Amino acid sequence: MLLSALSTDLYELTMVGGYFAVGLSGRATFDLFVRQLPPEALREGVWTVSAGNAAQGVGFAARQVGARCSVMVMDTAPQTKIRAIERLGASIVRASYDECWRTVESHGSPRMSGHFVHPFDDDRFIAGNGTAGLEIVEDLPDVDAIVAPLGGGGLLAGIAAAVAELKPGTRVYAAEPETAAPLSVSLQAGRPVYFDNWQASFVDGAGGKSVLPTMWPLLSKLAGSIVVTLDEVARAMALTAERARVIAEGAAGCAIAAALSGRAGRGKVVAVVSGGNIDLTKFAAVVGACAKPTEP
Numbered sequence: 001m002l003l004s005a006l007s008t009d010l011y012e013l014t015m016v017g018g019y020f021a022v023g024l025s026g027r028a029t030f031d032l033f034v035r036q037l038p039p040e041a042l043r044e045g046v047w048t049v050s051a052g053n054a055a056q057g058v059g060f061a062a063r064q065v066g067a068r069c070s071v072m073v074m075d076t077a078p079q080t081k082i083r084a085i086e087r088l089g090a091s092i093v094r095a096s097y098d099e100c101w102r103t104v105e106s107h108g109s110p111r112m113s114g115h116f117v118h119p120f121d122d123d124r125f126i127a128g129n130g131t132a133g134l135e136i137v138e139d140l141p142d143v144d145a146i147v148a149p150l151g152g153g154g155l156l157a158g159i160a161a162a163v164a165e166l167k168p169g170t171r172v173y174a175a176e177p178e179t180a181a182p183l184s185v186s187l188q189a190g191r192p193v194y195f196d197n198w199q200a201s202f203v204d205g206a207g208g209k210s211v212l213p214t215m216w217p218l219l220s221k222l223a224g225s226i227v228v229t230l231d232e233v234a235r236a237m238a239l240t241a242e243r244a245r246v247i248a249e250g251a252a253g254c255a256i257a258a259a260l261s262g263r264a265g266r267g268k269v270v271a272v273v274s275g276g277n278i279d280l281t282k283f284a285a286v287v288g289a290c291a292k293p294t295e296p
């Protein structure tokens, strides 16, 4: 298993300090801004809705082209993500998780203005995330399975699309926390549904309330969803810190835990360590409280 399968631009990492924030979303949004958005859209400014990481990508890209950026941030977002967004010069509009989820479902909000960059339900954003799939196959041509965390599904949809072209037959799995696993219940139901009893947790970058019907055609083709307990996630985060000296945030810990569970099957399994943005006090508390790390 590659604990950190994705190589990212060092300059970008230094700028924002998270793999996902700029490494993935940044690629997607920079391409979107620089090459595809008309000048009028850039003049009116851009906005997005996010638990924090996608917002850093949008904020980074907006700053590169001198566009104003505002972000509707979920109240579950950790301080480290909020501070990083502010450092990029974007303004913050705080909202409950429910309001944010309504916003991603309806593709808009009466409280925000400017050009909306959807954090996952956008073909260009998905294409940008697909570059992660290209890199995995480039670095590990005989990969058998890939596990990535699922928020709204843009990351997985991009990876799956890229890998299907380059190495068809590679199994691509979603990893979801037990407290928020809408893809798992949707796959069981055979249609996109809501996850009952959704709960917030330290896994703030993954685990949505529902699968958007527009994402269903892409996500229903995945090999499956691996649901992990919060303790499994914490143990995976501890193991990653101990062995790889990498701080994985909860969403990334989900992917590692899912890969370690053995449920992604045999062979070469890549866990996408998609972000490292977690408050250090929270990291210490989560890792300190968990049972001994799972031995791979």
Ligand SMILES: Cc1ncc(COP(=O)(O)O)c(C=O)c1O
Pocket: 020, 051, 052, 053, 054, 119, 120, 149, 150, 151, 152, 153, 154, 155, 156, 204, 205, 206, 249, 251, 252, 274, 275, 276
């Ligand atoms: C660290 C991390 N991993 C994974 C994801 C999931 O991305 P998606 O919403 O495209 O499923 C996110 C989303 O913001 C994230 O922050």
